[in-house]
Amino acid sequence: MNVEIAAEVREALEAGRPVVALESTIISHGMPYPQNVAMAREVEEIVRAGGAVPATIAVLDGVPKVGLSADELELLGSAPGVVKVSVRDLPYVVARRQHGATTVAATMRLAALAGIRVFVTGGLGGVHRGAATSFDISADLTELGQTSVAVVSAGVKSILDIGLTLETLETLGVPVLVDGSDEFPSFYSRSSGFAAPMRVDGPAEIAAVLAAKWSLGLPGGVVVAHPIPAEDEIPAGEIGGIIEQALGDADRLGISGKDITPYLLGRIVEITEGASLTANIALVKANARLGARIAVETSALAG
Numbered sequence: 001m002n003v004e005i006a007a008e009v010r011e012a013l014e015a016g017r018p019v020v021a022l023e024s025t026i027i028s029h030g031m032p033y034p035q036n037v038a039m040a041r042e043v044e045e046i047v048r049a050g051g052a053v054p055a056t057i058a059v060l061d062g063v064p065k066v067g068l069s070a071d072e073l074e075l076l077g078s079a080p081g082v083v084k085v086s087v088r089d090l091p092y093v094v095a096r097r098q099h100g101a102t103t104v105a106a107t108m109r110l111a112a113l114a115g116i117r118v119f120v121t122g123g124l125g126g127v128h129r130g131a132a133t134s135f136d137i138s139a140d141l142t143e144l145g146q147t148s149v150a151v152v153s154a155g156v157k158s159i160l161d162i163g164l165t166l167e168t169l170e171t172l173g174v175p176v177l178v179d180g181s182d183e184f185p186s187f188y189s190r191s192s193g194f195a196a197p198m199r200v201d202g203p204a205e206i207a208a209v210l211a212a213k214w215s216l217g218l219p220g221g222v223v224v225a226h227p228i229p230a231e232d233e234i235p236a237g238e239i240g241g242i243i244e245q246a247l248g249d250a251d252r253l254g255i256s257g258k259d260i261t262p263y264l265l266g267r268i269v270e271i272t273e274g275a276s277l278t279a280n281i282a283l284v285k286a287n288a289r290l291g292a293r294i295a296v297e298t299s300a301l302a303g
Helices: 007-015 035-049 070-078 087-095 104-114 139-144 162-171 203-215 236-253 257-271 275-302
Strands: 019-022 053-060 063-066 083-085 100-102 118-120 150-153 176-179 198-200 222-225
Touching: 007 019, 007 053, 019 035, 019 104, 019 275, 035 053, 035 070, 035 275, 053 070, 053 087, 053 104, 063 087, 063 104, 083 087, 087 100, 087 104, 087 139, 100 104, 104 118, 104 139, 104 150, 118 275, 139 162, 150 275, 162 176, 176 203, 198 203, 203 222, 203 275, 222 275, 236 257, 257 275
Parallel strands: 019 053, 019 118, 083 100, 118 150, 150 222, 176 198, 176 222
Antiparallel strands: 053 063, 053 100
16 A cells, blocks of 8 residues: 655655654544644654654545645644545545545554554543444454554543453553553543553653564554543543443443444533533544653664
């Protein structure tokens, strides 16, 4: 697949300087306009301030792009009909010359093709509640099992079955690191009720784990779970009932498949009167700060 890499990103990669990949589904399907574009630009600036080059990834007019201009970010955030693109959708959207916003899985794949090892997002996809009958399991998990990119997130989206997601990651051989906590986070909340599979403390230790994994010839990604800052979290006890309400609404409307996550996140914003959107933006910014530092440390080890 022909991937177009922005000049700034290509020059950084060729020089061995740190680069951080950023997904685009959060822009087109995760937040309303214009907050989505403002957030995307601010996150890129946070990555720059941390000493790395940001590379937002998307498909525009059928061309997979690694690194977007300001005008391209605006287009992605405001254009109607932008397709939510996972790995399976990439050839279809490319062939039809459509605009596509990449999920965690598709962003990982394109980042790996470009040679980027560190990727920042908001929350991971995973095993959906009721998956025993629906078989609804995010392609993010299978991609983590095979594509060698570290994904920095605030844990698994709390609308999912976190326990089954962690079990699946274990089966796939994906290390799950939690930065600075003995408990696995749950996106809006710092707690989930599940212990951290592997605790780490700080970007240097995280980079060392990444280097060790890949130097051993072990393919696949690494989950770096970074709890939302305490001052920005919505406590698990509070958000739990809201998620149940949103799930019930989705069930009544017959919403499923790739449409379920955008619907639930949007419905939760409505129910919380914007508080969940504020938390979402805060956690993405915090993840970007950590991701930039991990990229810097990873680049230093490689050099």
